[in-house]
Amino acid sequence: MIRSRSDLSHARRVVVKIGSSLLADVDHGIRQDVIDHLVDELQGVMKAGMDVVIVTSGSVALGRVQLGWLNRTLSVHEKQAAAAIGQPVLMSAYARAFARHGRTVAQMLLTKDDLRNRRRYLNASNTSETLFSAGVVPIVNENDTVVVAEIKFGDNDSLGALVSLVVDADLLVMLTDVEGLYDKNPTKHADAKRIGVVEHLNEEHVEMAGDAGSAFGTGGMASKLSAARVATSGGVSAAIISGKESGRLSRLLAGEDEGTLFLCGVDRQTRRKHWILEVLSPKGEIHVDVGAQRAIVNQGSSLLPIGVKDVIGVFDKGACVEIVGPDGVIARGLCNYTAEEMRRIMGHGSGDVAEILGYLDFSSVIHRDNLVLCKEE
Structure with missing residues (x-):
């Protein structure tokens, strides 16, 4: 800055x-x-x-x-x-x-x-x-x-x-x-x-x-x-x-x-977080397992397709979605894939995405830069 x-x-x-x-x-x-x-x-x-x-x-x-x-x-x-x-x-x-x-x-x-x-x-x-x-x-x-x-x-x-x-x-x-x-x-x-x-x-x-x-x-x-x-x-x-x-x-x-x-x-990151968390309306939900929740909350990781358990709603690439873990809503972020694509790649490793979809745009579902925790310490 x-x-x-x-x-x-x-x-x-x-x-x-x-x-x-x-x-x-x-x-x-x-x-x-x-x-x-x-x-x-x-x-x-x-x-x-x-x-x-x-x-x-x-x-x-x-x-x-x-x-x-x-x-x-x-x-x-x-x-x-x-x-x-x-x-x-x-x-x-x-x-x-x-x-x-x-x-x-x-x-x-x-x-x-x-x-x-x-x-x-x-x-x-x-x-x-x-x-x-x-x-x-x-x-x-x-x-x-x-x-x-x-x-x-x-x-x-x-x-x-x-x-x-x-x-x-x-x-x-x-x-x-x-x-x-x-x-x-x-x-x-x-x-x-x-x-x-x-x-x-x-x-x-x-x-x-x-x-x-x-x-x-x-x-x-x-x-x-x-x-x-x-x-x-x-x-x-x-x-x-x-x-x-x-x-x-x-x-x-x-x-x-x-x-x-x-x-x-x-601060650019603070304003971006506010924009994602407070301004954008979630268009769907991505449910993740406990391992993905821990990686996102404790380690500051991006969300990978292997940690996704379920996808709720219909949304386009780039849409704001809620990330739901075993403990409830943990974050919001901008999804790199459509809801339909997410249902096809969820639970799979990033290396399998290209074979499943026929192309690979991103190895992550939601990159950390486009992800905001709902309750940050």
């Missing part, structure tokens, strides 16, 4: 959101030079041992340039068409930049619906973990080619905040064309002062933010503060820094006074 700038050098995983104003040029489209410099810096971050996820804007902006639709208001379908044209251009630019360092990138397109649905949320989380293990850099963007108003994030600042929760990041960094949060508009007031650290984000900070954005961007400072609020409420610190010159991200992560850092006052 990041409690001060000095903790930034110990961050394990960082989500870097890059705004359209940095990537798109009205004359030339993609700013390959900007992406190259950013990727060079990110390569240094990853060599230091940090996982990096990039949340990128720019697909609609680049599509507008390609189509010559710069000085007009686009309909929803025109924006979707522009995104369909701009997205491969954007991904190609990142692929070229990372290839210079021998790294592979992966495209992840998400909508708000994906993160509302527990199964798709879990799939996105598991996919990102697999990519990290393979040394691949996830490049995330909103799926603008199909998105409509009711499932749209609104801006990629919000998307970055939610992705930081999905991938269990320590820090969300929003790269933009301003230096950070100021106590007043720096373009109008010469005496405006940058705020270095925000311990508790409140309405006073929101009032400081203007709603001005660049010609290409959809999110001004207000949207970045909203994203910072989402991230910090979920146990992820956030930062707003300028991306107009290289070196700033490295300085931020080294603990230097760069941009504005928003500290989180909530």
Whole structure:
């Protein structure tokens, strides 16, 4: 957990959101030079041992340039068409930049619906973990080619905040064309002062933010503060820094006074436990034997299929279920398999799952990270 700038050098995983104003040029489209410099810096971050996820804007902006639709208001379908044209251009630019360092990138397109649905949320989380293990850099963007108003994030600042929760990041960094949060508009007031650290984000900070954005961007400072609020409420610190010159991200992560850092006052695991235990509604029950109960309660173990005796209810993969032992309900957790799959593999060893189901997604039924005891000492 990041409690001060000095903790930034110990961050394990960082989500870097890059705004359209940095990537798109009205004359030339993609700013390959900007992406190259950013990727060079990110390569240094990853060599230091940090996982990096990039949340990128720019697909609609680049599509507008390609189509010559710069000085007009686009309909929803025109924006979707522009995104369909701009997205491969954007991904190609990142692929070229990372290839210079021998790294592979992966495209992840998400909508708000994906993160509302527990199964798709879990799939996105598991996919990102697999990519990290393979040394691949996830490049995330909103799926603008199909998105409509009711499932749209609104801006990629919000998307970055939610992705930081999905991938269990320590820090969300929003790269933009301003230096950070100021106590007043720096373009109008010469005496405006940058705020270095925000311990508790409140309405006073929101009032400081203007709603001005660049010609290409959809999110001004207000949207970045909203994203910072989402991230910090979920146990992820956030930062707003300028991306107009290289070196700033490295300085931020080294603990230097760069941009504005928003500290989180909530422990991520505590909040996750509260969410599983208090917010989610159980969709079924998994009954376990005394050995599994002892392993879960006393040893902090994951739940394995061999310890399952019975499955009650109908539920989907990723659903919240109650774990019931000989002494009653002992825990809640997010199940890695459907109820039907559970009935087929219960009582069997993890090594038998692939043969029974024809595939193996997880060796555990409920991983310890997604399991909360109902009565913890």
